[in-house]
Amino acid sequence: MPASLIILGLESSCDDTAAAVVRTQADGMPEILSSVVMGQAELHSDFGGVVPEIAARAHAEKLDHCVEQALLQAKTSLEAVDLIAVTAGPGLIGGVVSGVMCAKGLAQATGKPLYGVNHLAGHALTPRLTDYVPYPYLMLLVSGGHCQFLMVTGADSFRRLGGTIDDAPGEAFDKVARLIGLPQPGGPAIEMAASIGDPARFALPRPLLDRPGCDMSFSGLKTAVLRARDRLTAEKGGITRQDQADLAAGFQAAVVDVLAEKTRRAFADYPQDAPRTLCVAGGVAANKAIRTGLETVSAGENARFVAPPLALCTDNAAMIAYAAAEQSALRAPDDMTLSARPRWPLDTAQPAMLGSGKKGAKA
Numbered sequence: 001m002p003a004s005l006i007i008l009g010l011e012s013s014c015d016d017t018a019a020a021v022v023r024t025q026a027d028g029m030p031e032i033l034s035s036v037v038m039g040q041a042e043l044h045s046d047f048g049g050v051v052p053e054i055a056a057r058a059h060a061e062k063l064d065h066c067v068e069q070a071l072l073q074a075k076t077s078l079e080a081v082d083l084i085a086v087t088a089g090p091g092l093i094g095g096v097v098s099g100v101m102c103a104k105g106l107a108q109a110t111g112k113p114l115y116g117v118n119h120l121a122g123h124a125l126t127p128r129l130t131d132y133v134p135y136p137y138l139m140l141l142v143s144g145g146h147c148q149f150l151m152v153t154g155a156d157s158f159r160r161l162g163g164t165i166d167d168a169p170g171e172a173f174d175k176v177a178r179l180i181g182l183p184q185p186g187g188p189a190i191e192m193a194a195s196i197g198d199p200a201r202f203a204l205p206r207p208l209l210d211r212p213g214c215d216m217s218f219s220g221l222k223t224a225v226l227r228a229r230d231r232l233t234a235e236k237g238g239i240t241r242q243d244q245a246d247l248a249a250g251f252q253a254a255v256v257d258v259l260a261e262k263t264r265r266a267f268a269d270y271p272q273d274a275p276r277t278l279c280v281a282g283g284v285a286a287n288k289a290i291r292t293g294l295e296t297v298s299a300g301e302n303a304r305f306v307a308p309p310l311a312l313c314t315d316n317a318a319m320i321a322y323a324a325a326e327q328s329a330l331r332a333p334d335d336m337t338l339s340a341r342p343r344w345p346l347d348t349a350q351p352a353m354l355g356s357g358k359k360g361a362k363a
Helices: 041-047 052-073 093-110 119-124 126-131 169-179 186-194 219-236 241-269 288-300 318-327
Strands: 005-011 016-024 030-039 083-089 114-118 137-142 147-154 157-163 277-281 304-306
Touching: 005 052, 005 093, 005 318, 016 052, 016 318, 030 052, 030 126, 030 318, 052 093, 083 093, 083 119, 083 318, 093 114, 114 119, 114 318, 119 126, 119 137, 119 147, 119 318, 126 277, 126 304, 126 318, 137 241, 147 241, 157 241, 169 186, 169 219, 169 241, 186 241, 186 288, 219 241, 241 288, 277 288, 288 304
Parallel strands: 005 083, 083 114, 137 277, 277 304
Antiparallel strands: 005 016, 016 030, 137 147, 147 157
């Protein structure tokens, strides 16, 4: 990595508008000078999920305020910034476009280098930002839209070991919460309800554990919860709060079991001569039961376990700024032709997990 850098990062791939300032020293050690995140939960709460058009409009309205606050909190100025980094995909295209256009405007006005960053790379490199974990390391990226096991060997080197073939865990949490009458976002609601529930009451499946490999599936688990709810409704005319809690606990336990077993399998691909480290990032990594399950697996594999602070699990711009800092040592900056990408797999050497369309591989 080059000499000390100050990087302004922007993130707008889903429903969090964020800006951050990160400084890296000549030895590569990073420091987060500021991190501003403006959420949109209230805007989407009545719709049972994120509405792309509403999210894009909110990003366009909030990005400049986020940048202003991030610079103010960092006690620096736009002129002092060395690089401008922005999430260029994957994500909801309207939101990604908002961020890219804002970053382009800032870069054009100031003459600062512009770096478009893969949102997934930001999550995958977060353990480097928070704990400066050496390469290589095993990463479980588990969020609302993605779930992948990655062997991270460099700032732009990611080998996918497996991933979800349908719903990501965060998406499944949201859908199950809606099914059983819990509020959005579903992750925290499920976790809270599960704390007073009986995870053994309902016999829910652990999909794909009967097949080799690290691929995962959560769509069938979601359907099993739906059928259990429908049985209760047919028997009693509805579900009680305890029924909600038990369904939530059973669902959460099934997700934990699947992620734990698939993580054990992923360790089989770990380089034998390298120190073993398991890292987890993404919004679902905030779930305490999932963290505990992964810590147990890590201990059994004699591996160090690294999870970022909760504020850096969810979408943020500090991870985007740091990813750009590392990648700036490996490639030239982008120009004004940088485009927003709704789909952008990290490992392009393997077939897409979820198929491809006119705009390229989905994941």
